[in-house]
Structures are given as C-alpha cells and as structure tokens.
Amino acid sequence: MTRPYHHGDLRRTLLAAAAEAITESGPAALSLRDLARRAGVSHAAPAHHFGDKAGLLTALAAEGFTFLADELDRTRAAGGGVLDAGVAYVRFAVAHRAHFAVMFQPELLNGSDPELRSAQDRASDALRDAVASVQESELRGAGARIAGLSAWSIVHGFATLWLGGALPDVLGDDPEEAARQVIRPLFARD
Amino acid sequence: MTRPYHHGDLRRTLLAAAAEAITESGPAALSLRDLARRAGVSHAAPAHHFGDKAGLLTALAAEGFTFLADELDRTRAAGGGVLDAGVAYVRFAVAHRAHFAVMFQPELLNGSDPELRSAQDRASDALRDAVASVQESELRGAGARIAGLSAWSIVHGFATLWLGGALPDVLGDDPEEAARQVIRPLFARD
DNA sequence: CCTGCTAACTTGACAGTGACAAGATTGGAG
DNA sequence: CTCCAATCTTGTCACTGTCAAGTTAGCAGG
CATH class of the missing domain: 1.10.10 (Arc Repressor Mutant, subunit A)
Incomplete structure (x- = not known):
C-alpha cells in the first residue's frame, strides 16, 4: 500500500x-x-x-505576521500595557523563530503578495494599538508616533540579538524575563 | 593576452x-x-x-565587526556620547549593509573561526566602552550593564528594520537623523 | 642561471537544487 | 455516469557547491 x-x-x-x-x-x-x-x-x-521558493517563504511570513497580530491582540485583550506587548513580541519571535527569521527579509519574499500584505497590515495595526495606550509622560515628551517606533526597535532588536545568540549570559535563559529587563529602561517612570 | x-x-x-x-x-x-x-x-x-561558502561569509562578517569597531572607536575619540555611538552603529549598518546582513546570522557562519572571534571581541569591547561613559542618571536607575543592552537592542532593531524597509516614511530618508529621533527616548533626561 | 618547492589557480567531475513542461490521477460537481 | 479542474508525478535542464587532480607562477637557495 x-x-x-x-x-x-x-x-x-x-x-x-x-x-x-x-x-x-x-x-x-x-x-x-x-x-x-x-x-x-x-x-x-x-x-x-x-x-516558487519565494512563494513558500512568503506564505510562511504571512502566517508569521498573523501569529504576531494574534499574540499582540491577545495581550491587549488581557489588559496588558506597552511593556507586556513588548514581551509578547519577543515571546512570538522565540516561539516561532522560523517565521520571524523570514518576516523581515524582503529579498526572500514576494513583496507584492496580497496575503502577505494584508497580514502585514493586521500586524501593523496591532502594533499601533499596543503603543496607543502608552501615556505621554512615559515617553519623555517624544511624540507618540516616534515612541512607538522606539518601542518597536528595542523589542525587535532584542529578539534578533537573542535569537542570534549574541547576548551575554548575564540575562539568564528565560527570554521573556530578559526582555522585560532590557525593555524597561525605555518606559520606566522614575 | x-x-x-x-x-x-x-x-x-x-x-x-x-x-x-x-x-x-x-x-x-x-x-x-x-x-x-x-x-x-x-x-x-x-x-x-x-x-567554503561559509568561509567567505565568515570573512565578510569578520571584516564587518572590524569596521564596526573602527566606527565606534572613531566616534568615541571624537568625544561622542552614547547617542552618537548609537547613530554610528546605524551609520555603519547602512554604509555596509552586506556586512551587517551577515554578521548576526550564525547559521551562515563558521562560528569557531579565530579571525571572526577576535573581530567580534574587538567590536564587543568597543560597544562596552561606548556605553561605559553613560551617566547612571540617564539610565533611569537600571544597571549600566542592562542599559547597555537596551541601547544595543534599540539601535540594532532600528538598523534592521530600516534596512528591511519596514519603517514608515514619517522618519524621512536620512537614516542617521531618523535614528537619532528614535533612540533619543531611551536616553533623554527630562 | 637553474633547480625545486609551495602557494595560487585551473580543469573536470559529481550529487543536489529550483524551475519548467507534459503527463497521470483523483475527487466532486452537474 | 461523465467530465473537468485541481492535485500530484515524471522527466529534464541549467546551475550550484564541493572535491580531487593537474597546471602555473613566484621565489628562495645553490
């Protein structure tokens, strides 16, 4: 058979x-x-x-953006703040490192694919919403838009470096706890 | 002939x-x-x-880490602060995007290569020195070590997203100026 | 000058890959 | 029951990375 x-x-x-x-x-x-x-x-x-090979990777990336949006929406629904959204971003990257590895490498993807585009839009909206709740005072006077990009950058950079094994052992082996420590300086109100 | x-x-x-x-x-x-x-x-x-192909990419990565260390040392010698070091990091990534694209992808590299290792160490030291000058007050009470990783993360994330074309047009088309805006919220003392 | 040695490069071959064309099989709508 | 379109197969092509073996060139020592 x-x-x-x-x-x-x-x-x-x-x-x-x-x-x-x-x-x-x-x-x-x-x-x-x-x-x-x-x-x-x-x-x-x-x-x-x-x-196409690019087609496969594009489908993977689209799935990834959907997962990310889900994860962010979930934390938001649970009443989480910006810091929690950041941690959720890292949690996603670690849990789906294959997706994450492909999502931000345009030269591997079929940028015009409609599924990809709409998944990207969903994730983009979810990111925007996650940052929207942040108080002006937490941002040290930077515009909310810029501060959102700061948050995205720090979280994305942490996830990338963590996955690349570039970060020192001082942080321990729990990515979420480590992320919380590293992200906090951006938002902590003193 | x-x-x-x-x-x-x-x-x-x-x-x-x-x-x-x-x-x-x-x-x-x-x-x-x-x-x-x-x-x-x-x-x-x-x-x-x-x-090997990995050998070539490893050599490229090693060259990249050397360039990065040079760039950081240069800004430091010019009396630049942490913010300037961050901008220098981004400047490097944009100027040598091929090197940057390879440096943090371990699966493409020959991790045990001695040239790579020593170049990584040089860059690592340069990064540490760049952050060492930061005042405790600028870090909102986080340990200097953690704050260094915050700075590295935000700068690395910004560079990655910028090169991936993921960032919105609001930031303009000058990467260094854009980087300055996005990094500032981490360090600005209000 | 020439002898020999070693690093730099070439030639040839092999298995594996992505892509394409043309054919085989299947489930399901009508 | 028929037929059709989606799904999958088979066969092939140019190309790639890697290895083995041969060729050339620079160069030190006689």
Whole structure:
C-alpha cells in the first residue's frame, strides 16, 4: 500500500515542515526537495502550492505576521500595557523563530503578495494599538508616533540579538524575563 | 593576452564582489561561481581562499565587526556620547549593509573561526566602552550593564528594520537623523 | 642561471537544487 | 455516469557547491 495520490493537506504540511527545517538550520539551507521528501511527495509538488521558493517563504511570513497580530491582540485583550506587548513580541519571535527569521527579509519574499500584505497590515495595526495606550509622560515628551517606533526597535532588536545568540549570559535563559529587563529602561517612570 | 595566472589580490577582490552582490540581492542569492566570474577567475578559485561558502561569509562578517569597531572607536575619540555611538552603529549598518546582513546570522557562519572571534571581541569591547561613559542618571536607575543592552537592542532593531524597509516614511530618508529621533527616548533626561 | 618547492589557480567531475513542461490521477460537481 | 479542474508525478535542464587532480607562477637557495 502506497500513499494516496492526493495528500489532502499538503500545503499546511509543507509549511510546518518548512518551519521545522528553518528552525533547525536557517532559511538559506531550506530545500524544496527536502520538504517534499519529508512530506512523502514528489519533488515538484511544492511548486504547485507555492509556485516558487519565494512563494513558500512568503506564505510562511504571512502566517508569521498573523501569529504576531494574534499574540499582540491577545495581550491587549488581557489588559496588558506597552511593556507586556513588548514581551509578547519577543515571546512570538522565540516561539516561532522560523517565521520571524523570514518576516523581515524582503529579498526572500514576494513583496507584492496580497496575503502577505494584508497580514502585514493586521500586524501593523496591532502594533499601533499596543503603543496607543502608552501615556505621554512615559515617553519623555517624544511624540507618540516616534515612541512607538522606539518601542518597536528595542523589542525587535532584542529578539534578533537573542535569537542570534549574541547576548551575554548575564540575562539568564528565560527570554521573556530578559526582555522585560532590557525593555524597561525605555518606559520606566522614575 | 589573457589575465595572469596569479590574480594577485583575489581575496580582497572576492570580498568586495561579495559585498556588492549581497547588497544587491541578499546573502541567500550569493553564488561563489558568480563571484568567480565577476573577478575573472575560474569557478573553484574562491574555495582556495575561503575553503567554503561559509568561509567567505565568515570573512565578510569578520571584516564587518572590524569596521564596526573602527566606527565606534572613531566616534568615541571624537568625544561622542552614547547617542552618537548609537547613530554610528546605524551609520555603519547602512554604509555596509552586506556586512551587517551577515554578521548576526550564525547559521551562515563558521562560528569557531579565530579571525571572526577576535573581530567580534574587538567590536564587543568597543560597544562596552561606548556605553561605559553613560551617566547612571540617564539610565533611569537600571544597571549600566542592562542599559547597555537596551541601547544595543534599540539601535540594532532600528538598523534592521530600516534596512528591511519596514519603517514608515514619517522618519524621512536620512537614516542617521531618523535614528537619532528614535533612540533619543531611551536616553533623554527630562 | 637553474633547480625545486609551495602557494595560487585551473580543469573536470559529481550529487543536489529550483524551475519548467507534459503527463497521470483523483475527487466532486452537474 | 461523465467530465473537468485541481492535485500530484515524471522527466529534464541549467546551475550550484564541493572535491580531487593537474597546471602555473613566484621565489628562495645553490
């Protein structure tokens, strides 16, 4: 008995396999043929669903932006403040490092893809909302818009450095706790 | 008349070509054979100097860390403060985006390479020195160590997002000025 | 001058990859 | 029951990274 001709859920399977493979060895080492093997299908099957390697990564990135938006909305619904949103950003990056690794590398993606665009917009809105609640006093007089970008930058930078293993051991091994420490100086009111 | 058998400066030429190619289309699209063609040598010539594709990227990364350390030392020598060091970090990232794109992607590199290690150490020291001058009052009571990581995070995140084209147009098109605005909230004493 | 040695480069080959074209199979709408 | 469109396969091509073996050139010592 062999596998059925129609896999049934190949698209999702491939995305999951891609995330796993990227988590293991980065986006550069990703091979469509290897994904096909892992999924037990022929080497050209992925192309049918994603057209292209860039298409696959674009789909992954879109999924990532959706996950991120979900995570941010969730913390916001739980009454979290800006600091919590920042920690949520880091939590997302660590939990879905494969997605995160692809989301901000435009040259790997199909920038014009409508799914990607709308997922990006959702995440963008969620980010904006997360920062909107911040008090002017917490921002040391900077405009709320600029302060939002400051928050985004510090959180994004922390996540990137953490995932790259660039940060010193002083921070411990819990990314969320470490993030809280590093982000706090931006918002702490003295 | 053909090219001489010995190129004379192939290593440097290849590194420059690699930087150019990566700037154009990212590290993933880099091809050793293409570099060889650009340099007018045979397809296997690069391997002799770098052993490996990872070897080439490692050499690029090491060069990048050296450039970064130079840039930071220079601002420090000019009497710049933490904010200036941050801007210098961004200036480096924009001026050498190919190097920057490779420096923090461990899976592309040969992490044990001694040249890379020592260049990383130099940059690390330069970063530490840049933050060392900061006053405790500017840090809102956070330990100097943590505050240094905050500064690194915000600057690294800004550079990454800027290069990825993820930041809104509100910031204008001068990266250094934009960086100054975004970094300031972390250090401004009100 | 020439002998030999080593670093720099070339040539040739191999397996693996992404992409494309053309064919096979299937589930499901009508 | 028929047919059609979506799904997947097979075969092929140019290209890539890497390795092994050969070639050339610079250079030190006689």
